[in-house]
Amino acid sequence: QHATKHPVLAIKEVNPGLTEVAIDQKRRFWLFSWQTKHERRCYDEQGKPLKDTLGLAENRGYQELRYITETNRGVLWMYGANALYVLDNLSKRFIFTHAETSNNQIQYAYVHQVMQDRDGGVWVSTDNGLYYTLETNSSMDVVNFIFKPKVSNEPYEFTDILELKTGQYWLSTWGKGVQTLTNRFQPYEANIYRGMPRLDAVSKIQYSQTWSLYQHKDDKIWIGCQGGKYMIYDPVSQQTQFLTCAAADNATIRYITGDQKGNIWLGTQRGHVIKFDGKSFSKQQQFKSIIRKILIDKAGAIWVNTEQEGVFELSGDGAKVVRYFSTQSPYGKLFQDVSTDMDELNDSVLVYAAGPLNFINKRTGKVTWLTVENGLPSNTVLRIRKDHLGYLWINTRNGLCRYNPVNKRFTTYGKRDGITSAGLTIEADYLCSENYVMFAGSNALLFFKPSVFETRQRPPDVVMTDIRLFNKFIPVDSLMSLAKVQFKHSQNSFVFYFSSLSYQQKDKLTYYYRLSGIDEEWVEVNNRQGQVNYSLLPPGKYVFSVYSENIDGVRSAKITKFSFEIKPPFWLTKWFISFAIFLLLLILYFIHRLRVNKLLAVEKLRNRVARDLHDDMGSTLSTINILSSMAKTKIGTDVAKANEYISKISDNSQRMMDAMDDIVWSIKPSNDSMTKIVARMREFATNVLEAKEIEIDFRVDDAVYDLSLNMEARRDFYLIFKEAVNNAAKYSGASCVTIVLRVEQKLLLMEVKDDGRGFDPVAADGGNGMGNMQKRADAMHAQLQITSSIGAGATVSIRIPAS
Incomplete structure (x- = not known):
């Protein structure tokens, strides 16, 4: 309908001085106006007045409500100058937040804005700074209550907590009696000390120094006091009995509880364990330490928590110590x-605060410690209380935490969760019928519903916040925008930083990560910092994946991934490896070829030796054999002819020995050098020519000694030389033979020149000697030249390629 015709606008009281208008999710109209005073009104859509403004007038001083914020749960916040209200949906009443109240820990003169983040946390912006609080349906979900002494500045030192069967809460104090509160934690008078008889001053003080509270099956409340005093209060008659326990020997009664049989058990400052069976007190045990607590388990066994001697298990009647646990016990040892x-x-399990947590298995006697290394905030545990969900709430020297025995995780809670007084509430704990977990201590009471901290909401997806390459940070946004992220092979040490951007769940998330190719399974981050280090990664393609999980095991919706590649050095690239393999195969092929060639060379040598032996030795031996037969036939008839045959046999034998010597010399490796070749040539020439009284002129250039010839060339070269020298000695009739060895243009030149009678090369019959010389020259790829003329001597020259 048209705005001007809306029923709310028709109300006469609305328009004058109207300053603010807001409509919430329930279609309620909130109108603030200012004429003579600040008016706050609420109407439904039909213009009917509603009483939903209850509590908005709590601040009697000057204030102006200027703004309204409604959260996702429908919780209303109203604020402005000297005003900050929040609607308690359970009590249907606005709760005013006093700026000067220290337990709220907020100071303001003006609240500028209230907003809610995506996790449901509420942020309050004031002229004195920014504040954060956890949103709940009720102002009673998490309460940090600070007591103000009425008379003096001495704080309330709370020692025990008790919820009465009628719902009220009692808190014992040391020196200020018992503080009594309603189930809404409002003080009320129970008249505990009304009717106190005339007592001496010390006794009066002792009855005000209360330590322990217990309500028996008969509804009567037992109150343990200083100096063996105790009180029994009857809630029906509101009468109190002021008594003294003689069995306590004037020791303070530190703890009171009851068993299933109706017996009442007392623990004292001096280590007494006292049983009251309904008629009389009897001392069952005497320890040397303060009794901090007596616990009777479901099996009826009595467990006694001493301050300095460990824990003792007593029989059901308390008369016998069944076993004990300490640092020196024969059973499991305490921390x-x-x-x-x-x-x-x-x-089966008892949890004991002896430094860190000590889990005692009652069946096996085994003791397991959980310390800071397992996630405990501190190795000094002060209070333990199990809630209705099975979680352990642990108050430590470093604050409050929760232990989940299913997944064995610790979760810390602090200011961002609304817990501000954990450090004060370390003397007493309690679990009430409404499932509140309560802690009390010096002037403070902390209570909360554990279900408030449960969340089934998925944590935000993990965000990569930083990447550090060695000591240099790389902009994450620029990397994420690249289609392909590549690093050099030397850029291989990374630190990945990540976080789920949630202020409320910051310390309550567990991260799991995995780097493909390195981690086979998901790895839990051992710290809350959200960082993982990888050093000296080998080249390859990688995907770094990470997700978060909250305390209830709910994972983030998506797995955050970062893909990158470390390029290999050039010697590890495919083309280089292929080239190296090819080169290796080529080398292997050449080695194989060399081996084959060597084998072929050996085979060739064997064939040549066999051929030479066959040709030279075979023919010579055949000749010797024929001559021997002929000499044998003539030895008796023609002695002269027989002697001629024997002389020829001797010549052939000598020639065969020379040929054998040449073969052996040519294949011997030590004769490969030109020095050995030249020496043998000089020796042969000297032996042959001097026998004919022919003068020798043997000339060798120094460069000749630096050359080398292979085995085949060396033999052929030597045999050509030998043939030339033999021809000069036999046929030339020379008086002098000149032998020259020199190097010309990388060629080995040999000349054998005589000054004999000479011959006509054209008319001469070359015979086998000259033909063999030409064949050997051709085998060496050498140039053989024989020059001669009648009366001018002869010259044999050969040019051999040499290295």
Whole structure:
């Protein structure tokens, strides 16, 4: 309908001085106006007045409500100058937040804005700074209550908590009696000390120094006091009995509880364990340390928590010590003997605060410690209380935490969760019928509903916040925008930083990560910093994946991934590896070829030796054999002819020995050098020519000694030389033979020149000698030249390629 015709605008009281208008999710109209005073009104859509403004007038001083914020749960915040209200949906009443109240820990003169983040946390912007609080349906979901002393500045030192069967809460104090509160935590008078008889001054003080509270099956409340005093209060008659326990020997009664049989058990400052069976007190045990707590488990066993001697298990009647646990016990050993509290986790496990957490298996006697290394905030546990969900709430020297025995995780809670007084509430704990977990201590009471901290909402997806390459940070946004992220092979050490951007769940998330190719399974981050280090990664393609999980095991919706590649060095690239393999195969091929060639060369040598032996030795031996037969036939008839044959046999034998010597010399490796060749040539020439009284002129250039010839060339070269020298000695009739060895243009030149009678090369019959010389020259790819003329001597020259 048209705005001007809306029923709310028709109300006469609305328009004058109207300053603010807001409509919430329930279609309620909130109108603030200012004429003579600040008016706050609420109407439904039909213009009917509503009483939903209850509590908005709590601040009697000057204030102006200027703004309204409604959260996702429908919780209304109204604020402005000297005003900050929040609607309690359970009590249907606005709760005013006093700026000067220290337990709220907020200071303001003007609230500028209230907003809610995506996790449901509420942020309050004031002229004194920015504040954060956890949104709840009720102002009673998390309460940090600070007590103000009425008379003096001495704080309330709370020692125990008790919820009465009628719902009220009692808190014992040391020196200020018992503080009594309604189920809404409002003070009320129970008249505990009304009717106190005339007592001496010390006794009066002792009855005000209360330590322990217990309500028996008969509804009567027992109150343990200083100096063996105790009180029994009857809620029906509101009468109190002021009594003294003689069995306590004037020791303070530190703890009171009852068993299933109706017996009442008392623990004292001096280590007494006293049983009251309804008629009389009897001292069952005497320890040497303060009794901090007596716990009776479901099986009826009595567990006694001493301050400095460990924990003792007593029989059901308390008369016998069944076993004990300490640092020196024969059973499982405690972390330390000094203890402050204990609770029963289940039928089998007792949780004991002796330094860190000590889990005692009642069946096996095994003791397991959980320390800061397992996630405990501190190794000094002060209070333990199990809630209705099975979680352990642990108050430590470093604050409050929760232990989940299913996934074995610790979760810390602090200011961002609304917990501000954990450090003060370290003396007493309690679990009430409404499932509140309560802690009390010096002037403070902390209570909360554990279900408030449960969340089934998925944590935000993990965000990569930084990447550090060695000591240099790389802009994450620029990397994420690239289609392909590549690094050099030397850029291989990374630190990945990541976080789920949630202020409320910051310390309550567990991260799991995996780097493909390195991690086979998901790895849990051991710290809350959200960082992982990888050093000296080998080249390859990688995907870094990470997700978060909250305390209830709910994962983030998506797995955050970062893909990158470390390029290999050139010697690890495919083309280089292929080239190296090819080169290796080529080398292997050449080695193989060399081996084959060597084998072929050996085979060739064997064939040549066999051929030479066959040709030279075979023919010579055949000749010797024929001559021997002929000499044998003539030895008796023609002696002269027989002697001629024997002389020829001797010549052939000598020639065969020379040929054999040449073969052996040519294949011997030590004769490969030109020095050995030249020496043998000089020796042969000297032996042959001097026998004919022919003068020798043997000339060798020094460069000749630097050359080398292979085995085949060396033999052929030597045999050509030998043939030339033999021809000069036999046929030339020379008086002098000149032998020259020199190097010309990388060629080895040999000349054998005589000054004999000479011959006509054209008319001469070359015979086998000259033909063999030409064949050997051709085998060496050498140039053989024989020049001669009648009366001018002869010259044999050969040019051989040499290295």
